[in-house]
Amino acid sequence: MAELMRLPDTELEIMKVIWESGRTLSTSEVKASLEEQRPWNVSALQTLLNRLIDRGFLESYKEGKNRFYTPLVAEKEYLAVENKAFLEKVNNHSVTKLVASLYDSHSITEEDLDELAAFIRSKTGGA
Known part of the structure; x- marks a missing residue:
């Protein structure tokens, strides 16, 4: 694997939610967990999730209308x-x-x- 890059705080916040769940999560599940702390805009969240995919931290797949995310980095x-x-x-x-x-x-x-x-x-x- 390529060298890991340091994540900005907001992306790390998203990864913590996914890591703590211990399972694949949908966009709405990630958003719901994050919103326990503060409100999140869904389009901003999708942008950050896509960045995490581009950086090699997540992979995703679409099932019906939902997109799901799985960590690639422990x-x-x-x-x-x-x-x-x-x-x-x-x-x-x-x-x-x-x-x-x-x-x-x-x-x-x-x-x-x-x-x-x-x-x-x-x-x-x-x-």
Whole structure:
């Protein structure tokens, strides 16, 4: 697969709806899920869905009057690329620097750090 490109926020918002559903969705199902947060114009939504198809994130097919969308890129795959780029760009490859800045800015709590420590212990055999 070609290198994934970073998605604009609105396109990422659409992909999150499709990823979270875990199934193929129609245009109206995507619109209904998005509208739980704010109103969406159907023609603008169709334009963004077509961009996601052009970028290789979605495939679609038409059945009757409905168009359906299936992800071609897994959420886990996209997040891995995004997280790596963010870590490189903002934190100079340092996870410690990232966590420290989140903690110092009160973006994460002591409980979050405890959860992270437990995760690290589980992945390293308690070392």
